[in-house]
Amino acid sequence: MSEEFAIDKKIDITKDVCPFTFVKVKIALDGMENGQFLEVDLNKGEAMKNVPRSIKDEGHKILKINDKGDGVFSVIVKKK
Amino acid sequence: MTIDYKALKEGGFMRQKDAGYFSLRLHLVGGQIDADKMIRIAELSKKYGKGYLHLTTRQGVEIPYVHLDKVTAIKAELAEAGVETGVCGPRVRTVIACQGEEVCPRGMIDCQDIGQKIDKKYYGQKLPHKFKFAVTGCPAGCAKPEENDIGVQGAIHPKYDSDGCSMCGLCQEVCYSGAIEVTEDTVEFDDTKCNLCGECVKSCPMDCWRPEVLGYILFVGGKMGKKPRLADALPFIIDSEDELFSIIDVTLEFFNKHGKPRERFGTTLDRVGLKKLMADIEKLA
Numbered sequence: 001m002s003e004e005f006a007i008d009k010k011i012d013i014t015k016d017v018c019p020f021t022f023v024k025v026k027i028a029l030d031g032m033e034n035g036q037f038l039e040v041d042l043n044k045g046e047a048m049k050n051v052p053r054s055i056k057d058e059g060h061k062i063l064k065i066n067d068k069g070d071g072v073f074s075v076i077v078k079k080k
Numbered sequence: 081m082t083i084d085y086k087a088l089k090e091g092g093f094m095r096q097k098d099a100g101y102f103s104l105r106l107h108l109v110g111g112q113i114d115a116d117k118m119i120r121i122a123e124l125s126k127k128y129g130k131g132y133l134h135l136t137t138r139q140g141v142e143i144p145y146v147h148l149d150k151v152t153a154i155k156a157e158l159a160e161a162g163v164e165t166g167v168c169g170p171r172v173r174t175v176i177a178c179q180g181e182e183v184c185p186r187g188m189i190d191c192q193d194i195g196q197k198i199d200k201k202y203y204g205q206k207l208p209h210k211f212k213f214a215v216t217g218c219p220a221g222c223a224k225p226e227e228n229d230i231g232v233q234g235a236i237h238p239k240y241d242s243d244g245c246s247m248c249g250l251c252q253e254v255c256y257s258g259a260i261e262v263t264e265d266t267v268e269f270d271d272t273k274c275n276l277c278g279e280c281v282k283s284c285p286m287d288c289w290r291p292e293v294l295g296y297i298l299f300v301g302g303k304m305g306k307k308p309r310l311a312d313a314l315p316f317i318i319d320s321e322d323e324l325f326s327i328i329d330v331t332l333e334f335f336n337k338h339g340k341p342r343e344r345f346g347t348t349l350d351r352v353g354l355k356k357l358m359a360d361i362e363k364l365a
């Protein structure tokens with residue numbers, strides 16, 4: 001369903017562990033303009049429990065979370 | 081020369097195996113201390129002890145190997161640095177606390193602030209036996225509320241409002257207790273499974289989960305030691321700081337009234353009954 005948004009950048013953190021998961025998201029967002037869209041692929045479990053929440057804490061907007069199957073979710077973030 | 085061990089003990093001087101030496105317990109709250117004070121304590125351990133500090137299992141600091149002759153001198157120097165000595169014996173001991181909402185993303189209450197207030201109000205108060213407090217920010221329970229005579233824990237009772245919900249499923253993912261089920265077009269909440277952790281509230285991108293009640297869960301009667309006993313949780317959320325302290329007051333009065341000398345609070349509760357304490361608490365309302 002990600003085609004609903006014009007994604008500006010995509011990252012995959014399914015091979016990373018905490019805290020690199022969130023650090024990578026943060027670096028990706030830091031390199032973007034306000035209002036741009038980032039798509040993050042992450043794993044169910046630890047990453048899903050912590051990363052979206054940290055993104056919210058930083059003030060960015062999570063627009064959508066898609067279940068891609070096989071325990072992977074993609075999170076669409078709008079940079080604040 | 082006669083030595084008044086009792087007076088020494090009240091001042092936090094723990095008698096060591098080695099004759100004439102004490103491990104000097106300091107007064108800390110929530111395991112936090114100003115860096116300059118810590119530097120001063122380290123210096124004094126070099127001057128009066130063996131140049132090392134012992135970090136206790138309850139977030140305290142002790143200076144081992146202080147000789148009896150130096151007791152007055154080290155106390156004076158500590159006082160100058162604004163550091164008090166701790167307490168031992170049958171009284172309210174060091175209050176431990178996690179970093180709480182100020183620092184930890186999972187925290188729901190300001191544990192350091194609550195810890196300071198508990199310390200201010202009750203520290204050193206005499207009771208039938210030693211009495212330990214712990215303050216922890218969420219059900220992760222890093223400060224081990226169930227192992228203390230009184231444990232305070234942050235709690236959120238959440239409420240779902242479908243307005244704006246995108247059915248993204250995140251709340252179901254973050255809920256460790258399986259209290260939330262997100263289907264195609266509904267979000268189901270099973271109140272009975274909720275452990276009040278507040279994760280749904282903190283995570284939902286659309287703010288559909290809000291705290292209906294934000295407050296404290298009180299654990300009573302926990303202890304470790306030779307006969308461990310985990311604390312009982314009072315079966316309701318305390319929704320204000322004033323109420324929290326009124327209930328703690330009642331609990332301590334209860335212990336003073338019913339506790340036998342040298343009986344830990346948990347044992348008193350087992351003997352007299354949690355119901356009786358609950359009845360006293362209900363009289364407050």
Ligand code: SF4
Pocket residue numbers: 178179180181184185186187188216217218219220221222223
């Ligand atoms: S008890 Fe909760 S708030 Fe406190 S440190 Fe642990 S996870 Fe954080």
Ligand code: SF4
Pocket residue numbers: 244245246247248249250251252262267283284285286287288289
């Ligand atoms: S996290 Fe929020 S938006 Fe997503 S399904 Fe749960 S309530 Fe709805």
Ligand code: SF4
Pocket residue numbers: 236237238254255256257258259260273274275276277278279280281
């Ligand atoms: S407060 Fe915690 S346990 Fe209760 S529904 Fe929310 S996430 Fe689940």
